[in-house]
Amino acid sequence: MPSDRPSSPLPSSSQPSDELASSAFPLTLSDPHFGALIDAVQDYAIFMLDPDGRVVSWNRGAQSIKGYTAGEIIGQHFSVFYTPDDVASGKPRTELLLAASEGRIEDEGWRVRKDGSHFWANATITAIRAPDGSLRGFAKVTRDMTDRLRLVELQHASALSSHVQSAREEERTRIARELHDDLGQQLVALKMDVALLDQAATEDGKTARHTIAQTIALQVQIDSIIASARRIAGGLRPPMLDDLGLGAALEWLAAEFRNRYGLAVSVQNAADQLALSPTAATAIFRIAQEALTNVTRHAEATRVRVQMRVEQDELRMHVEDNGKGTTLDRNRGKENFGLLSMQERVRQLHGRITFDSAPGDGFRIDICFPIDAVKANQDDN
Ligand SMILES: Nc1ncnc2c1ncn2[C@@H]1O[C@H](COP(=O)(O)OP(=O)(O)OP(=O)(O)O)[C@@H](O)[C@H]1O
Ligand SMILES: [Mg+2]
The missing domain is CATH 3.30.450.20 (PAS domain)
Structure with a gap:
């Protein structure tokens, strides 16, 4: 037997x-x-x-x-x-x-x-x-060795994800520059041509009135295309993030959401004295951008607060809205990448992130980054 x-x-x-x-x-x-x-x-x-x-x-x-x-x-x-x-x-x-x-x-x-x-x-x-x-x-x-293999695969996936994220950021920067510098310049030149045409037509007493009206309409249209190109370029990567830093970029972002969605966005940045690495500044900007996009898509909120402060050896970020909230564990489907990409960005900077929400109780995001992982000169750029 x-x-x-x-x-x-x-x-x-x-x-x-x-x-x-x-x-x-x-x-x-x-x-x-x-x-x-x-x-x-x-x-x-x-x-x-x-x-x-x-x-x-x-x-x-x-x-x-x-x-x-x-x-x-x-x-x-x-x-x-x-x-x-x-x-x-x-x-x-x-x-x-x-x-x-x-x-x-x-x-x-x-x-x-x-x-x-x-x-x-x-x-x-x-x-x-x-x-x-x-x-x-x-x-x-x-x-x-399955667990060890899975660990190696996870480490590989995570390295790949940070590579994809930085490649995506570079691509966005490039397209934003092309839009702003190339297309933007050409549109400005076109607008000047039309303005000269308009001036000539106005001075020429024989030009029909409707032709003058048309050149004025053309200038208005070109202005609107210039504004769109700036807005699209800014959405891809706001130039002030590289030139003026995170504080200015967050203010710009808040103004965008105020103007476009009528959302009362307040930014309280008590960490402006901290010089951030480009990677950290980009990560925090993208997190804020995704959080605000989520508010407009899911929250039906009227007010959002974005706060940054330094506490001991940590940089803390808090985003909070007064919207309808959600039951968190029901909302982590395979097609939802926003919260996941926030987690990934925070993890890459050795930080911690928590989401807190309940139906009728708004949505809160709390993040702590170790200062050493986000300050300038720690970055390879
Ligand atoms: N501020 C918020 N208020 C209420 N619900 C929210 C808020 N932010 C996120 N959610 C809920 O959490 C879910 C997951 O958000 P997440 O950003 O991961 O995905 P998504 O916005 O649905 O899609 P995307 O991948 O385009 O970001 C949302 O579908 C929504 O139900
Ligand atoms: Mg989202």
């Missing part, structure tokens, strides 16, 4: 290999204490294979990592732990051959649990030889 208890990690007939027998460790492979020790290991799957690759022992760690009980797996070929692609390419056999010829091999890759799920494994296969050199089998030690 197959037992569900992990079996002794070594067949009782096993003889110590020269390598292990000569170890300074007082236990030997045939010692029952050694078997108990290996069996007690939870974080590593430690098991033996016969020279053909069939499982002959199984410890507790193997059971918890791979999902098979000793009774289920002993006697089966170890290729069941490999993905179908690896089996098709002959990887299990190749690994045994390599371990036999080189003594020991190490490999990282996907392995399959009993339930079919995959885990990222670090596996070592060591050939076990009798004193006469004949192959007795293999000792296999496998560790589940």
Whole structure:
């Protein structure tokens, strides 16, 4: 009857290999204490294979990592732990051959649990030889590295996200400059031409009145296009953020939202004496911009307050509206990126961010940045 208890990690007939027998460790492979020790290991799957690759022992760690009980797996070929692609390419056999010829091999890759799920494994296969050199089998030690792999992937995703964010910011700056400098200049030149035409037409007594009216209408239209180009360029990246700093840019932003949405936006900036790095200034500006955009889209608020202050070794930012609020956990869908991108920007600057809201109770955003992470000269720019 197959037992569900992990079996002794070594067949009782096993003889110590020269390598292990000569170890300074007082236990030997045939010692029952050694078997108990290996069996007690939870974080590593430690098991033996016969020279053909069939499982002959199984410890507790193997059971918890791979999902098979000793009774289920002993006697089966170890290729069941490999993905179908690896089996098709002959990887299990190749690994045994390599371990036999080189003594020991190490490999990282996907392995399959009993339930079919995959885990990222670090596996070592060591050939076990009798004193006469004949192959007795293999000792296999496998560790589940999935969490570590996920961590590396997360770190990679986070590095990628900051790269994308800064590339996006550079692109916005470039388009804003083109809009302002190129298109803006051309429009101003066009307006001057029309103004000269208007002057000539007015001086020429014969010019029909409707022609003069048309040139005046044209000038009004050009003025409005110039204003639009400035507004679009400013929205992409307000020039004062680079020239005059965050304080001026926040004031400009507040004025934009006041004029366009009739929202009473107040900015209380008690941190203006703090010289910020360009990265930090951009991040705070974008957070404020997203917070105000959210207010106009979701809050039905009449008033928003943006506050900045330095407290001990932290820069604190607070945005608060008097709108209809929301139930926070219901609103973090896959299509909502605004709050997520605020969190990401804050995380990149080693800060903390909290959102607080309830239906009928407005929306509050609180952020703390360590001063050292946001002040000028800490930045690579
Ligand atoms: N000031 C606010 N008042 C009320 N609800 C808000 C406020 N800010 C955000 N919310 C709620 O939180 C949700 C998530 O906001 P978030 O900015 O992440 O996404 P979004 O604005 O819906 O989309 P986008 O990705 O374009 O920003 C919103 O859909 C809204 O329901
Ligand atoms: Mg949003």
